Amino acid sequence: MAKVLMKGNEAIGEAAIRAGCLNYFAYPITPQSEVAEYLVRRMKEVGGVFLQGESEVAVSYMIFGAAAAGARVFTTSSSPGISLMSEGISYISGAQCPAVFVNIMRGGPGLGGILPSQADYFQATKGMGHGDFRLLVMAPASVQEAVTMVMNAFPLAEKYTNPVMILGDGLIGQMMEPVEFPDDLKTEPTNKDAWATNGMDTRGSDKRNLVKSLFLDPEALNQHNLALKAKYDQMRKEEVRFDTYNTDSDYQVLIVSYGTMSRVCRTAIDNMKKMGLEVGMVRPQTLFPFPEEQVMAAAEKEGCKVVASIEMSMGQMIEDIQRSVQGKKPVHWYGKCGGDVPTPEEVTEFIQTIL
Amino acid sequence: MAKVLMKGNEAIGEAAIRAGCLNYFAYPITPQSEVAEYLVRRMKEVGGVFLQGESEVAVSYMIFGAAAAGARVFTTSSSPGISLMSEGISYISGAQCPAVFVNIMRGGPGLGGILPSQADYFQATKGMGHGDFRLLVMAPASVQEAVTMVMNAFPLAEKYTNPVMILGDGLIGQMMEPVEFPDDLKTEPTNKDAWATNGMDTRGSDKRNLVKSLFLDPEALNQHNLALKAKYDQMRKEEVRFDTYNTDSDYQVLIVSYGTMSRVCRTAIDNMKKMGLEVGMVRPQTLFPFPEEQVMAAAEKEGCKVVASIEMSMGQMIEDIQRSVQGKKPVHWYGKCGGDVPTPEEVTEFIQTIL
């Protein structure tokens, strides 16, 4: 298919449809309401389901019900809305249903602001809700990558019967960039007869299916949690994705950055190169699983003096970097968290201060 | 005051009253409903406020409204209920109001179970909600300590105008142990005229107060977040609390454990001592701020070969331990997460496997 110029939010909606997800439930919130405004029309065209729920709490359970019934389904929201889905996402994870959640992050905490932010890193990667569960979290750095990640999110969610989250900052949703969509539509969802409550007749079986997260017997609940843990360990083995920039140079500083922020860093790295300062970057594409070994390896590299976590948050990803680097190199933080994306100039300035 | 034998949940309720908190809003959930059942009577006696909200979402905002009006206020819940307060706690943190949240953890994810668990560590210490904020998190290991921590929670919340969370496992709420309460009641809340919306007449001022978390100007929001960060950095400096056990011995293994789990470890340590194996323990009393230096120091101690994170969760606190230990010693995890508290025998067995 030819390149089209598309707004991130609309591209995300289209990507879901291309991935065979014809079911969308959501509640409006800036800066991602365009997803719904795009899909309300497109779903009608493709005969899909569009519903504006009464709240994010309700939407998270509409997603749960639909996913548990075997449908491929997703929603989009932004920071405060995602917080309201905390309990629901915990339930979906506990009940092991596949679903995709897109968080186009805005400034927080509380009402905060509506401009780009990356302040929901901790929430997405660690404390999304109560109990022991993880989301597979992918962070796009361009509209095209958002499309690719959304399309990959559904098969991954189904592979692990676990929710997947796309974590994008506001710019990813609001920017227009050229995107290409694969022509082939993946409209056939994977077979979910083994567990989905899609009706015994549908399965032609007289064994009923049950979707639940309650395990009153402590040993059963412990086994259940071990089974979930096994899935997350498998993700750590199989799903780590990352990108590097200028890491073949003899960099003195290693930047770890993701999303739009990483693109600013790329420009900063180019500028510093011109100034004769070599800086490398590891860009996690999956935030969970986090590219621990890759960051460690890049940090250990001969000549690398310091590591910098550059985030549009007040020091969240830095904790995963610290765990990864294990004290081999000092790890510094730079960030802003109000909506102004730090400029390449500001990044350059910061890098010089830590050398 | 003389010792009384009290159930943890009731002692928590009484402690709040002794701390001068006469305002309680909550929604029932096992295993902490006894707090409400105790306070509905006690609040009547002391002329305080008791209200059963319609949901945890609503309760979190009742707390917000009351705290913003200058009242000393708290609530109690358990895991799923705390997830529903995610957005509210983010708002309260963003608006910088003091309030106390007690989470008597049960098994998760989802509905999970109602037996003791520590699986909300990540949520409490990192990802409680969207945006950059932290809770000051205290984890009691006995009913008496729960009382002490609850009583300290209110002044701390007011010192930092930030929510404080007491993170206890189900047993802390359900156990009966002897407790002592200080006789003096701290019924006078600190002066909040500087910021509380308690009415201009109340303050005898014609300057109106405004409690909000919205900052549309990105620079203002960034400054706001830096101000919040400064508070969390101050907590890291001033509020770290921890306890140690058998750390003056030449321990080969360092256990890091908290809450009820740490008491099991204490028994295990005694047993292993008898078997001739010295094991030390650092017990974080504050989970945020985490006793990073103390854990590091204890791990670095001559003779200590390995560190073990022993939690009633699938490996959450271990991430903070890894950050603290910075690769100086291998860090292992042992835990169970279904409601059965691991026994001293099981802990001992595990420790032997990692040596």
Add this chain to the structure above:
Amino acid sequence: MGKTFTKPEALSDQITHYCPGCTHGVIHRLVAEVIDELGIRGRTVGIAPVGCAVLAYNYFTFDFQEAAHGRAPAMATGIKRVRPDLMVFTYQGDGDLASIGMGEIIHAANRGEKFTTIFVNNAIYGMTGGQMAPTTMPDQRTSTSPFGRDVDDVGMPIKVAELLSALQTPAYIARQAVLKPKHIVRAKKVIKQAFKYQMEGRCFSLVELVSTCPTNWGLTPVEAIKWAEDTMLPYYPLGVYKTPESS
């Protein structure tokens, strides 16, 4: 003149965890009988609440989902929107539906979601040990209203059937009881009617059932029936409150 009576196929053999005399068991049986008689077991999905009926899925022999507290109507919406051909019902208690789940039930009803809700009104929170519910009667003692529900402090009991009937979207809303054999016969009729409307894709349907919680009321099962008749029925009148025709 005599009658035979055996367990419906849609009901499993499992002995319930319900307390002796708890009418949840009666309601389970009625739902199962209706599903058998309509022959829809193979395409029915039930949604268990969080409440004493959280384990309801153990007692039925068709697909089931377990909801979070109060969110069953949102889950049912999710299922019906993606699989309108499935027959979906939620089974909810009064704390679940009328307290934490108020937003979800009102919006599902107002959107006219084509599922059926079985609403068990026992005037208390059973599962968690007898706290006050929105449906708790004036002056009724519960563990969180130990001096009796003070209506000046927390308001009047919510009449769910009446409240939902105040919405403009066509629906089938009825209230019955399961206190006496004659109620039980009528209750089954309205439950069946509710499912029929769903089968026809007509409208949202809800049946409120005045029920008992002997354990948390602190009464014997027989006393509990009497208390419900004397106290609840006058406040919660039985009948059909709304039909798609009437609206």
Add this chain to the structure above:
Amino acid sequence: MGKTFTKPEALSDQITHYCPGCTHGVIHRLVAEVIDELGIRGRTVGIAPVGCAVLAYNYFTFDFQEAAHGRAPAMATGIKRVRPDLMVFTYQGDGDLASIGMGEIIHAANRGEKFTTIFVNNAIYGMTGGQMAPTTMPDQRTSTSPFGRDVDDVGMPIKVAELLSALQTPAYIARQAVLKPKHIVRAKKVIKQAFKYQMEGRCFSLVELVSTCPTNWGLTPVEAIKWAEDTMLPYYPLGVYKTPESS
């Protein structure tokens, strides 16, 4: 015969961010006038919603809190329970109150919380760019109902005043408009009455105001007034729906 007219003290000098002709401004002024006339500015706490009125606190000269989307009634409950002497009102839009905040408003009203709610019904989500609200009219086009609100798919518009009046707890519930000078005069009367009931500690009070959103309706302010009169008023009848005396 002539009249003077100046800005009430409870209103700040700030020029609002509201679009030209948006009736939020009229409602702000009426509330401010009532607060001045009752002389309660020094003990009033307003609660701003999340919606176009999120910045309402900039336009009033007394204490204010900013709520999360839909949760203002819970915050007001928190304040009134700990400080019954304060005069508290929430200012909420229809998305805020009738969609995400439905549970909170129903329970606050049913508990009889002694605060006042100013409910701005403009049949759309203004702040976020014109999505469908529970109050959106049948066939009305919005950014999430581009083909017009399909009542068979998403149900009928919710009549908030009527719905809340169906509760059993005594309350003061009225609906007025701010479309014409005569409405505005009446609107002020009912707003004042609502605050009076609060001052007397009588009951919960809510005033629904049929309002406009020219920007997202895609009409000029004058056209918007006309559309609201022709389309909304017939569906949302004005009047006093409930008084503590009547209930």
Add this chain to the structure above:
Amino acid sequence: MQTEVQFAGFGGQGIMVMGKILAHAAMEEGLEVSWVPSYGPEMRGGTAYCTVVVSDKPIGSPVIKNPTHLVAMNRPSLEKFAGTIKPGGVIFINGSLISIRSGRNDVQELIVPVIEIARDLGTVKAANVVALSAFVAKSNIVRIASLKASIEAEFASRKKLIPLNMKAVEEGIKAVGDLE
């Protein structure tokens, strides 16, 4: 020195209170105590357990896999816990409801028909106090005086029940004497 007592029976037999009275008595003797209930859905109708830990130093794990003593008020409880008790401990058996025995020869069994004894006192409700008293008389975990004081404290709000329960204590102690 630490002793651990597992109390177990049907809901409604007053299991939790027995544990509480013992814990309270030990506390009044200046000892460290923890009372750990089983909570959970099995509460409803079904079984009721609690464990009381008494020690002269701060109590580590309040969760006990192998208690030193058992008070079994019904048969399922005996079947469930008999095997877990440490050698040398006391296993109290409610003779009124339990026909079987623990099958252990490394413990001291104490079988008392507490329901009949309580019935003779006027109410089967007192059976748990009879059982507790007999158990205490045998195990000597606390002094009888402390036990009585603790019972008085427990019934402080229902004073008229105290005389009856004091009789129950005596009968419990007597029952042990008769057996020896």
Add this chain to the structure above:
Amino acid sequence: MQTEVQFAGFGGQGIMVMGKILAHAAMEEGLEVSWVPSYGPEMRGGTAYCTVVVSDKPIGSPVIKNPTHLVAMNRPSLEKFAGTIKPGGVIFINGSLISIRSGRNDVQELIVPVIEIARDLGTVKAANVVALSAFVAKSNIVRIASLKASIEAEFASRKKLIPLNMKAVEEGIKAVGDLE
């Protein structure tokens, strides 16, 4: 080579569309592009900005502090951004609404009374296309052919507007010519 254009004006002046048309044209020429809007409450009524980045290699930061060019459709926009433009760039000024100048001597100023021109074409709505065309003619960021194609694509759903806008393009180009 990377060029960055800041478009700015009142809401309702078609600022966002100007940027989109340019970005689309550049994309069709095989270049990398990013279109970054200002979004936020100032949207309502107030001002509207967007930035278009065009480059021959993958675009790093889409957020630009110092763009190479500026298209200012009203006075506040000129006042706000004039100082941020890189030396050597083009600053387009909507002469119909802006009486002042950029005050820069290291840039090329292009002043066109686009509203009058558009009015003569039959509708002031076309003012943004006139401005864009003039700016493109001056800055040569894309070929006029690409610009036209992009405009046709933009109005594909409202075909009858295309001829008018093509005229607008010509007038825009002509305006630049007249100035030189």
Add this chain to the structure above:
Amino acid sequence: MPYQYSIDEERCKGCALCVAVCPKDVLEIATDVSPKGYFPAYQARPEDCIFCATCCLMCPDVAITITESAENNID
């Protein structure tokens, strides 16, 4: 009479609701405990039973069944 009436001791929880609704006063609650720990209902006066199934209707635990059968034995 072709009906067979039985109360399943395993299922009966002794709530006595059946006893209360039996129009012929056939049922009573047993005085000795069932394996499940309840005092179950039983037909004290089976000869009066008219097999109206009112008890079945009322029983929350589906403990009572009435089936057709050749011989008339009641347990």
Add this chain to the structure above:
Amino acid sequence: MPYQYSIDEERCKGCALCVAVCPKDVLEIATDVSPKGYFPAYQARPEDCIFCATCCLMCPDVAITITESAENNID
């Protein structure tokens, strides 16, 4: 006549609601833009104004004020 009528150009957003409600058809919308970028209302026929304050009632932006004053100057 002791009233002073004024429309604050800073506040007026030109919504024309006042124009629509004026019973005497006094008000009109200006043809040139205000510093705020709006086309404000003004009294086209001030002599007809009866100071009924209907426009004030309608104005969402409190742009119109009527005050008492000795001399009768209208701006």
